[in-house]
Amino acid sequence: MAIHKKTYACYAGPLTPEWSRFLVPARYAFEELRARRFFSLFLLGTLLCPILCALVIYLRYNVAALKALQLDAGRWVPIDEGFFLFFLGFQSMLSFFVVAIAGPGLVAADLAHGALPLYLTRPLTRRGYVLGKMAVLAVLISLITWVPGLLLFALQWSLEGAAWAARYGRIAFALLAGSWVWIVVLSLIVLAISAWVRWKPLAGAVLFLVFFLGGALGNASNELLRTHWGQLLNLSHLIGTVWVRLFGRPAEPGAGAVFFRVQARGGQTPEWAVWGMLIAVCLLSLALLNRKLRAVEAVR
Amino acid sequence: MGPLIELDGLEVRFGYRRILQGLSGSFSGQAIGLLGPNGAGKTTLIHTLLGLVAPSAGTARFGGFDIRRQSRQLKAATGYMPENDAYIASMTGVGFVRLMAELAGLPPEAAMERAHEALFYVGLGEARYRRLGTYSTGMKQMVKLAQAIAHGPRLLVLDEPTNGLDPPARERMIKLIRQIRASGQARLLISSHLLRDVEETCDQVLILKEGRIAAFCDLDEERRTHRRWVELEARGAVPAFFEELRRFALEVSWMPNGRGRLTLPDGLGTRPLYEAAARHNVQLVRVSYKRDSLEELFFRAMETPDGDS
Structure with missing residues (x-):
């Protein structure tokens, strides 16, 4: 349909593959985020810790630099599971803030003025829509957590040698698996909040409430009911417990890193219960999304 | 030209309420108007034909596609302009129409080109870089039409296209719909409360009443008869x-x-x-x-006892 002709004409050109359609909303979401200067700066800021960690690893093996700086590498923290667990915890905390900025508008913008039916009258399913929106958060969190984590692991491997990699091989798996547990849980919670709370600042606040109020509720119910099961309401405890197990550290109170720490003694909230609760949180978020993401609101 | 809509015992229930009650029939035409009072089931029929609502019984074909088994092909071939607001306030007109065209399967470059063209076509060329949240009601209606046609569908579903438009904007919308019909490239299903809109844009009219088909008539034939x-x-x-x-x-x-x-x-x-x-x-x-043929037809259909079409 040429502008000068101004007549209607069907499109007969090539089409993109159907499987790739879920990437379209993701790409547009990234374009919108890129235009927000504060967000871009914050995202860049999350690279500071990986750069510092890389510097620490590099300096440990650079004798000339150590001598020049008069530093004693022997007194530095060892590069082991604890180092990478701290790295994952710190970066995941940053990713939480990034998601709190980027996530609330992802679904809310489509629901606010009824644009969702337009998505779903295209060859895009609700599953594809959710997958597309999740992809945005998954890429962001990945760039902050496991991607730099694995790069650091590779750097340490290259400097220390294959023996170190063989001894600490589970770190790579723990980084990847631990990050993906965090990605799936956090993304689904944020999308569900975004679908139900359309005002972005409020949705961000609700995300903080879910994360921190759960801990308070858990402690309160533990005190009232004289039990340890209340910790299952504490997302920090759930994620911390999973990570500690993945990194092969003892599940003691306080184990973990930054926001993500084990709150109860190992065995008091068994691993199956922790996994069960995480799955329940994901299913609840999916149910909330399913309730809200409908092309047509049927009045029964 | 094959049938545009084929209904085979189509029934839709919301809970215990039967919204569409076993509709059957085959309806052909370049542009079919869907008429009926509030609650007659017009929008539900549209949603069912688009695959947004699953029928509780029976089936239907729209534009030759089975709504149950060929949903994806049907959606790829259809442009839909909903009755209510449908936009993303923070996006520009061209960004929004481009997004919708890409979702329909157009590559980014083609989507961008056709988004510009569609916006010029509906008269929003000058406003295409403004955010949709700043558009007037009439402009929002036009951008809904633009997103429906940007990917060049061969089936167009327009639900109350002149809703909230002032007389000049309504005239423009009617003119555009007539142009699309005249191009012969797309077949239209237009739902409206306004008999005049349907009379000016459609060849055939399907009248619904309480979830049943009350009448179907060929407007051209009626016009000839009444002339x-x-x-x-x-x-x-x-x-x-x-x-x-x-x-x-x-x-x-x-x-x-x-x-x-x-x-x-x-x-x-x-x-x-x-x-x-x-x-x-x-x-x-x-x-x-006799100029008011459609009005007479409509009221006659409304007086007909249920199911006696």
Whole structure:
């Protein structure tokens, strides 16, 4: 349909593959985020810790630099599971803030003025829509957590040698698996909040409430009911417990890193219960999304 | 031209409420208008045909696609302009239309090109870089049309396209719909409360009442039929004048007060009527054709008992 002709004409050109359609909303979401200067700066800021960690690893093996700086590498923290667990915890905390900025508008913008039916009258399913929106958060969190984590692991491997990699091989798996547990849980919670709370600042606040109020509720119910099961309401405890197990550290109170720490003694909230609760949180978020993401609101 | 809509015992329930009650029939036409009072099931029928609502019984085909088994192909071939607001306030007009075109499967470059073209086509060329949240009601209606046509679908579903438009904007919308129909490239299903909108844009009309089909008619045929009916009032040598009319009219009936009604054969205009009046020196006080055919049809359908279509 040429502008000068101004007549209607069907499109007969090539089409993109159907499987790739879920990437379209993701790409547009990234374009919108890129235009927000504060967000871009914050995202860049999350690279500071990986750069510092890389510097620490590099300096440990650079004798000339150590001598020049008069530093004693022997007194530095060892590069082991604890180092990478701290790295994952710190970066995941940053990713939480990034998601709190980027996530609330992802679904809310489509629901606010009824644009969702337009998505779903295209060859895009609700599953594809959710997958597309999740992809945005998954890429962001990945760039902050496991991607730099694995790069650091590779750097340490290259400097220390294959023996170190063989001894600490589970770190790579723990980084990847631990990050993906965090990605799936956090993304689904944020999308569900975004679908139900359309005002972005409020949705961000609700995300903080879910994360921190759960801990308070858990402690309160533990005190009232004289039990340890209340910790299952504490997302920090759930994620911390999973990570500690993945990194092969003892599940003691306080184990973990930054926001993500084990709150109860190992065995008091068994691993199956922790996994069960995480799955329940994901299913609840999916149910909330399913309730809200409908092309047509049927009045029964 | 194959049928646009084929319904086979289509039934839709929301809980215990039957919204569509076993609709059946095959309906052809370049542009079908969907009429009915509030709650008749027009929008539910549209949503069902688009695959947004699953039928509780029966099935249907829209544009040749089975709504149950060929949902993806159907969606790829359809452009939909919903009744209510449908936009993303923070996006520009061109960004939004481009996004919708890409979701329909167009590559980014083609989507961008056609988004610009569609916005120029609907008259939003100058406003295409403004955020949609700043658009007026009429502009939002137009951008809904633009997103529906940007990917060049061969089926277009327009739900209340003139909702909230002032008279000039309504005229523009009607003109655009007529242009799309005239292009012959897309078949249209238009739902509206406004009989005049449907009359001006559609060839066929499907009238729903309480979830059932109350009537289906070919508007062109109706127009032709009614064009042949003439009511007139004459003064002067009335008997001789009406007797002469019998020579070319199919039916003539008249009363001594000069009022009469006649049916003209196909292809015959009204010129012989005026010539006969001139010959008999008759003054024609009133000559009228039945113009409100759709309104009559609609009210007749509304008076029909349920299911007696």
